Amino acid sequence: MPTQLPHAEAPVTGEIVVPGSKSETNRALVLAALADGPSVLRGALKSRDSDLMVAALGALGVSIRQSGDGLRVAPPVRFKGAANIDCGLAGTVMRFVPPVAILADGPSSFTGDPHASERPMGPLLDGLRQLGALVRGDRLPFRISPPAQYHATASIDSSASSQFVSGLLLIGARLPEGLTVRHTGGRLPSRPHIEMTTQMLRERGVSVAQPDDTTWRVAPGRIAATDTLIEPDLTNASVFLAAAAVTGGTVTVPAWPRRSLQPGALFLDIVERMGADVDRKADSATVSGGAALRGIDVDLSAASELTPVVAALGALAEGTTTISGVAHIRGHETDRLAALETELRRIGVEASQTADGLRIVGGCDLRPAVLHAYADHRMVHLAALLALRVNGIEIDDIGAVSKTMPDFPAAWAGLIG
Numbered sequence: 267m268p269t270q271l272p273h274a275e276a277p278v279t280g281e282i283v284v285p286g287s288k289s290e291t292n293r294a295l296v297l298a299a300l301a302d303g304p305s306v307l308r309g310a311l312k313s314r315d316s317d318l319m320v321a322a323l324g325a326l327g328v329s330i331r332q333s334g335d336g337l338r339v340a341p342p343v344r345f346k347g348a349a350n351i352d353c354g355l356a357g358t359v360m361r362f363v364p365p366v367a368i369l370a371d372g373p374s375s376f377t378g379d380p381h382a383s384e385r386p387m388g389p390l391l392d393g394l395r396q397l398g399a400l401v402r403g404d405r406l407p408f409r410i411s412p413p414a415q416y417h418a419t420a421s422i423d424s425s426a427s428s429q430f431v432s433g434l435l436l437i438g439a440r441l442p443e444g445l446t447v448r449h450t451g452g453r454l455p456s457r458p459h460i461e462m463t464t465q466m467l468r469e470r471g472v473s474v475a476q477p478d479d480t481t482w483r484v485a486p487g488r489i490a491a492t493d494t495l496i497e498p499d500l501t502n503a504s505v506f507l508a509a510a511a512v513t514g515g516t517v518t519v520p521a522w523p524r525r526s527l528q529p530g531a532l533f534l535d536i537v538e539r540m541g542a543d544v545d546r547k548a549d550s551a552t553v554s555g556g557a558a559l560r561g562i563d564v565d566l567s568a569a570s571e572l573t574p575v576v577a578a579l580g581a582l583a584e585g586t587t588t589i590s591g592v593a594h595i596r597g598h599e600t601d602r603l604a605a606l607e608t609e610l611r612r613i614g615v616e617a618s619q620t621a622d623g624l625r626i627v628g629g630c631d632l633r634p635a636v637l638h639a640y641a642d643h644r645m646v647h648l649a650a651l652l653a654l655r656v657n658g659i660e661i662d663d664i665g666a667v668s669k670t671m672p673d674f675p676a677a678w679a680g681l682i683g
């Protein structure tokens with residue numbers, strides 16, 4: 267049954283506390299599993315992607331339980347091979363857990379949602395083969411047997427996803443001779459996510475060198491157990507801030523970090539360029555809409571997660587918005603370029619794919635429709651933003667938001683009023 271999305275009868279105004287970052291939560295879980303003792307994570311995300319990560323690490327022998335206001339993660343003496351690890355549609359699970367599985371005492375098998383087998387995996391699995399693992403399959407489902415002897419270098423083409431590099435780097439310190447990862451392909455997307463990986467490793471005492479733009483060297487050694495506070499998810503926060511921009515309202519997100527490697531942090535600059543007012547405080551961010559938004563040219567290579575929300579803003583702005591640098595999002599939860607083109611056209615937006623992005627003509631006459639989510643949380647966010655201005659828009663599967671924010675429908679309804 268499609269769900270009607272709220273229309274804004276008045277400017278959207280309020281404050282919204284968003285849950286923890288998916289990217290940080292799932293990295294912190296993996297690093298805690300690899301650490302030299304028990305760790306505690308506070309502010310961790312609770313959603314389908316983090317549940318899948320908890321279950322995956324549990325299957326490898328990691329103990330993870332709620333303790334007070336945090337998650338206590340205790341690594342096993344040795345990881346055990348897992349009969350079945352369900353990756354769902356989570357990129358962080360399918361790309362970060364297989365490297366951990368090569369440290370186990372036996373083989374592990376990986377499965378996922380039907381569409382998960384369309385997501386690129388080949389370069390990561392090749393990287394694991396270069397480290398000595400035996401891997402059967404090149405996409406989900408696949409099976410991994412740990413190496414008899416570990417090698418210390420992997421050269422892979424990571425242009426389809428930064429997560430291949432991140433996944434390998436996460437285990438580097440635990441290999442007998444450490445690990446050198448080289449990216450050999452074209453443009454590497456989502457570089458801030460790789461920096462998030464290296465920063466989180468360094469925070470845990472791991473030495474990571476980057477001799478050049480496409481090479482990372484992780485020294486062998488211990489990964490220190492930590493007590494970590496996870497930042498709010500700034501990409502999910504952007505959807506709420508965008509609601510202010512498209513309705514002339516004012517929305518504040520508290521606990522916005524002063525400095526963050528989350529790509530969602532870049533949203534503030536983007537929405538400002540489109541004409542909204544942005545107030546960056548030491549511990550919050552506020553976006554206010556006012557005059558009509560204007561279309562912009564924007565390279566989202568560093569922050570491709572933001573493409574659906576920027577596409578929604580472009581559709582509701584005046585003039586043309588051209589998003590570039592995101593060819594690889596054809597391999598995200600769904601082919602996002604095709605999905606965005608199709609769904610925007612369904613309500614009357616002139617949208618067309620380019621070689622590496624989208625061209626969106628704002629100011630078209632828009633009509634309501636039932637939009638499709640393609641199991642993609644961020645396609646629901648697109649529909650929710652469009653519905654604020656186009657009365658009657660519905661979404662076929664609002665449950666897709668459970669991937670990173672199960673509470674999105676209630677939080678959205680609460681804010682829109």
Ligand SMILES: O=C(O)C1=C[C@@H](OP(=O)(O)O)[C@@H](O)[C@H](O)C1
Pocket residue numbers: 288289290357358426427428429432455456459570571594
């Ligand atoms: O490492 C991460 O946490 C992520 C990296 C990015 O993946 P890609 O490089 O595949 O875009 C991003 O889009 C994804 O949502 C999360």
Ligand SMILES: C=C(OP(=O)(O)O)C(=O)O
Pocket residue numbers: 355356357358571598599644
């Ligand atoms: C691309 C995304 O997710 P994943 O971690 O599954 O790659 C996303 O959340 O936009």
